[in-house]
Amino acid sequence: MTKQARIRQTILDIPASRIRAVYNAGHRIEGMIPLWAGEGDEPTPDFIRDAAAAALARGETYYTPNRGILPLREAIRDYLKRAYRVDTPLDRIVATASGMSALMITLQCLLEKGDSAAVIGPIWPNGCEAIRALGAEVRDVYLQQSEDGRWVLDLQRLFDACDETTRLIMLNSPGNPTGWVASEAELRAILDFARARGIWLLSDEVYGRIVYGEARAPGRNHAPSYYTLAEPDDAVVIVNSFSKSWSMTGWRLGWVVTRPDLADAIEKMTEFNVSCSNAFAQWGAVTALNEGDAYVDGLVERYSRAADLVYQALAPLPRVRLGKPQGAFYAFFALDGLQDSLQFCLDLLPKAKVGLAPGVAFGPAGEGRIRLCYAASLPKLSQALERLVPHLK
Numbered sequence: 001m002t003k004q005a006r007i008r009q010t011i012l013d014i015p016a017s018r019i020r021a022v023y024n025a026g027h028r029i030e031g032m033i034p035l036w037a038g039e040g041d042e043p044t045p046d047f048i049r050d051a052a053a054a055a056l057a058r059g060e061t062y063y064t065p066n067r068g069i070l071p072l073r074e075a076i077r078d079y080l081k082r083a084y085r086v087d088t089p090l091d092r093i094v095a096t097a098s099g100m101s102a103l104m105i106t107l108q109c110l111l112e113k114g115d116s117a118a119v120i121g122p123i124w125p126n127g128c129e130a131i132r133a134l135g136a137e138v139r140d141v142y143l144q145q146s147e148d149g150r151w152v153l154d155l156q157r158l159f160d161a162c163d164e165t166t167r168l169i170m171l172n173s174p175g176n177p178t179g180w181v182a183s184e185a186e187l188r189a190i191l192d193f194a195r196a197r198g199i200w201l202l203s204d205e206v207y208g209r210i211v212y213g214e215a216r217a218p219g220r221n222h223a224p225s226y227y228t229l230a231e232p233d234d235a236v237v238i239v240n241s242f243s244k245s246w247s248m249t250g251w252r253l254g255w256v257v258t259r260p261d262l263a264d265a266i267e268k269m270t271e272f273n274v275s276c277s278n279a280f281a282q283w284g285a286v287t288a289l290n291e292g293d294a295y296v297d298g299l300v301e302r303y304s305r306a307a308d309l310v311y312q313a314l315a316p317l318p319r320v321r322l323g324k325p326q327g328a329f330y331a332f333f334a335l336d337g338l339q340d341s342l343q344f345c346l347d348l349l350p351k352a353k354v355g356l357a358p359g360v361a362f363g364p365a366g367e368g369r370i371r372l373c374y375a376a377s378l379p380k381l382s383q384a385l386e387r388l389v390p391h392l393k
């Protein structure tokens with residue numbers, strides 16, 4: 001007699017990505033304009049690709065330190081000095097194999113079964129599923145959308161969601177999918193609360209540079225950030241990624257800045273997750289940071305124009321509720337009367353040849369909404385909007 005070998009129930013209970021469901025149904029349709037994923041349609045710029053290709057050609061094909069190669073950690077330090085005007089000692093920096101890997105390994109270091117994490121949502125689902133995969137509980141604290149479409153955080157509701165089981169608060173500003181950008185005052189209030197309670201703050205700042213107008217930190221070209229607000233001994237983890245600001249989604253590289261003792265734990269756990277990131281990709285990332293400031297500025301400028309384009313096309317439609325995007329590169333709009341966002345996105349594929357992400361992919365509070373990623377080049381985006389608008393009327 002054989003006995004059935006089992007998969008952990010916790011993992012079986014995690015739903016498959018509903019963005020993938022739309023992608024799987026639509027990616028082979030000819031002429032499709034895909035706006036479902038969090039990436040643009042232009043490849044990583046040549047100067048970064050050339051640096052990685054040169055590293056590959058000279059034989060950078062070995063394992064690297066779990067914290068990443070030293071030139072990369074130095075480049076991250078120098079970048080943070082230029083962009084955020086902060087001094088970050090190297091013992092606080094870990095280069096990781098993607099923002100997602102940084103999130104997962106950080107959570108592995110901080111959470112165990114029975115713990116809870118308060119999460120400001122709607123939020124990109126992967127961080128929440130990572131928390132659940134570890135057997136911990138997600139306590140969703142949803143932003144509210146005001147009549148003019150702005151996203152608003154109720155700090156008291158966040159604090160009320162925390163109790164003695166709560167080990168961390170996770171937030172993502174600028175936010176995917178909402179485009180919400182926390183103010184400095186909000187970030188300070190959350191930090192004060194976390195300090196008083198002795199809990200961690202996991203701040204996902206992968207869109208930290210993609211921020212528009214008044215949502216920027218005063219006098220800066222970045223969003224309000226714990227890079228500038230946290231003290232070195234605060235229990236704060238800042239996660240970053242090369243994917244968004246340098247158009248390097250396929251490279252799988254990111255970084256973490258945190259307290260040195262947690263940085264050591266992340267280094268240790270990196271061994272048991274990925275045993276270091278790709279060597280020649282890391283060399284490309286060194287060049288991205290050291291020579292990429294103008295590229296990032298240009299990209300943000302383009303995303304800002306794209307945000308305007310989307311807002312002008314969609315916000316006037318009577319069924320649509322959309323605030324002016326403040327950051328990241330998504331419009332997460334409510335569509336009056338929409339009951340099943342997944343079905344709507346699937347139906348749209350053959351009809352409009354535009355691929356969108358269903359709101360329900362971001363949790364039950366996302367139902368009735370659609371996420372459109374506006375990182376595509378402007379002509380493509382205009383074409384997508386022309387095709388889409390008749391279906392939103």
Ligand SMILES: Cc1ncc(COP(=O)(O)O)c(C=O)c1O
Nearest residue numbers: 038098099100124176241243254
């Ligand atoms: C909010 C947020 N955090 C983290 C990531 C992960 O980025 P990556 O794993 O590509 O570095 C993404 C990607 O979409 C994201 O939207």
